[in-house]
Amino acid sequence: MPVVIDQMSEEPIYRQIGSQVIEDIATGELSVGDPLPSVRSLARDLGVNLHTVNKAYAVLRDEGYVIMRGRSGAFVANTGGASSRRFSAEQNQLMARELLRLAVAYRARGGLESGFVEEAARQARIAFLAGEPSGKGDGTNER
Amino acid sequence: MPVVIDQMSEEPIYRQIGSQVIEDIATGELSVGDPLPSVRSLARDLGVNLHTVNKAYAVLRDEGYVIMRGRSGAFVANTGGASSRRFSAEQNQLMARELLRLAVAYRARGGLESGFVEEAARQARIAFLAGEPSGKGDGTNER
DNA sequence: GTGTATTTGTTCGTATGTATT
């Protein structure tokens, strides 16, 4: 996957990298599931900092072109850039697993099924009550 | 014990394995005392490294779902988390935070409050469906 | 029983992406 960087260009380097990766996907040079070079190796080849490549990859990920895994690196995603459709099905399945895990642990502590459901309903009320999820994720503002 | 791994998922592989083992325990497919596949065999079946499976088992052990006897393998412990049988307010507060986090994320994906509560109730039903540990002769012979 | 081979979990080291400073 040859990538050429023009240091004199006005376009940011991370954008140049990203554009060329998208180009390769479009032309078919990169297929779905293909691995991208690691941020370190590509950064070395291009003579830029690894954060520059990482930035490029992160943007591509946010745009839905690639997916990134811990050690395996970055891979071409199966969406041609359709960042909008962000697999809610997978997210829901993941959430279901988490809920089951919590429920099993709750039961193991001696809790009852009704107690778990009630607690879930209570937290749901809090989550959907807040007009703006300002502090996304964190739940220290319970009461 | 069929385990399915999604290499493209954002959830770490070791977590995917662990969640599905918990699921099998909750549904009764895995009973107390049942041996889990060896880390190597399962790793080979899944096409991942043995350390990934080992990590999954280690987490399950720390959470109390399984016990590991050196090189004899891993076995299902007496009902998830039974090691900490006491009703812990601290644990429940942690659970509440998790629930709130899941609910907020669910809402962010466009879900409704009723949908979240229903899903929680469904998972709770599964979790409490498994056979109650009828005071069996334990079996946690440490060492 | 004994020696060998296989299987198993463990230890050490490495590579990678991410977050923090």
Add this chain to the structure above:
DNA sequence: TAATACATACGAACAAATACA
């Protein structure tokens, strides 16, 4: 931009348990 620490995943080598002739 650089440096660091951390979490995830993999590979090679090791030591204990097991199986077998």
